[in-house]
Structures are given as structure tokens and as C-alpha cells.
Amino acid sequence: MENVELKEGDVLLIVDVQQDFLPPEGALKVPGGDEIIPILNSWIGRFSKLGLPIVASRDWHPEDHCSFIENGGSWPRHCVQGSPGAEFPDDLQLPASTIIVSKGTTKEKDAYSAFEGTDLADRLRQLGTKRLFVGGVATDYCVKATVLDALSNGFDVVVIKDAIRGVNIAPDDSIAALNEMERQGAAIL
Ligand code: VGL
Ligand code: ZN
Numbered sequence: 001m002e003n004v005e006l007k008e009g010d011v012l013l014i015v016d017v018q019q020d021f022l023p024p025e026g027a028l029k030v031p032g033g034d035e036i037i038p039i040l041n042s043w044i045g046r047f048s049k050l051g052l053p054i055v056a057s058r059d060w061h062p063e064d065h066c067s068f069i070e071n072g073g074s075w076p077r078h079c080v081q082g083s084p085g086a087e088f089p090d091d092l093q094l095p096a097s098t099i100i101v102s103k104g105t106t107k108e109k110d111a112y113s114a115f116e117g118t119d120l121a122d123r124l125r126q127l128g129t130k131r132l133f134v135g136g137v138a139t140d141y142c143v144k145a146t147v148l149d150a151l152s153n154g155f156d157v158v159v160i161k162d163a164i165r166g167v168n169i170a171p172d173d174s175i176a177a178l179n180e181m182e183r184q185g186a187a188i189l
Helices: 033-049 120-126 139-151 173-183
Strands: 008-014 054-059 099-103 133-137 156-165
Touching: 008 033, 008 099, 008 120, 008 139, 008 156, 033 054, 033 133, 033 156, 054 120, 099 156, 139 156, 139 173
Parallel strands: 008 054, 008 133, 054 099, 133 156
Antiparallel strands: none
16 A cells, blocks of 8 residues: 555545644644645645646634634634635645645535535546545544545545644544444555
8 A cells, every 4th residue: 555556547536635634823733734735745746747636625614603702602713714724734735727626615614524504525526536645634623524525425535644644632633533444444554
């Protein structure tokens, strides 16, 4: 798996690599989140070179979103639509052709999975996707939820282990999330 060969039907899915999730300044920093950017860039390079599709999901909340502590949710205010914190970092080398999927876009509903309340599954089917390579944040929330939904939608999934980072509110949360993804059928690279 380490030197996995890419082929037609492979799609790179980058989950929520946005300023607010990244050290040093993000509102909801995921420890080590900045360390995955060069790794993702090298995967972006491989996919681009082969003309394979790249999808980037983004958390894209309205100002008054229900997941924010001030509105009774569990998270500090983050990834507000159009704010600097919701931007992809400048050093993430997303090509102009990147398909962007926005989630958590309505006040009343949160969405960890990039499939939830989005047209991602249809978009991927239109692209002829067979296998998804997944990196991003957070391992224990949006990456996990996205991977599990990808599997239940019938896609093969490869989780790029060195290209994900977790919040780890409990120290083992990311390990537990990885185990769960693997148990449900994801390959861990
Ligand atoms: C996420 C917490 C709140 C994530 C999004 O992208 O993992 N986590 N919103
Ligand atoms: Zn969120």
C-alpha cells in the first residue's frame, strides 16, 4: 500500500483543511494540522499529474450556527462563511479545477460528514469514482464521518494516515476513529 499506484476512478478528497482548524491561529486548532499541508501537496501533485479529480470539503457555517458555544453547541465559533478562518490556507496547493463541497451551511443543522446535506455522492458518481483517498481534519470528527459515509455509499476508501490529524479531546479519540474506519472497510495507508 505504501507505494500505491493511482488509476482511473481514484479521487483525492481533502477534508476541511481550513485556517480555523490549523495552528497557530485557528479558532478550533487541530494539533499538528499544519503539518499535513506538505503531505497533501505531494498527493495533490500526484493526482494533478495524472488528471485525476481533487475534491476539497469545507466547513461553511452561517454566523448563527447551532454548533457554536454561543448558540448552545459544543465548538468555538469557526469557519463562518466568507470569513478568513473559513479559507483554505495559501500554502495548500489546490488546483483551480478543485471541486469544492460546502457543508454545515444551515443554521439549524451541523454536518461532520462531507456527504451530509451535500451533493458529494452524486458528484463522485458522475466522475466515475471507485476509490477515494482521504486526508484532512479532524480524524475523530469530520474525517471519520466522511470516511464512514463514503464506505456506505459504496466507494472504496484509502485513509492517508500521515495526512490526517485529530482533535483528541480524549487522548485516544483518533486511534479509536482509525480503528472504526478500518473495521468498516477502509484501508489505512
Ligand atoms: C469539525 C468540529 C466542528 C471537523 C467541524 O472538520 O472535524 N470539527 N466542525
Ligand atoms: Zn464545524
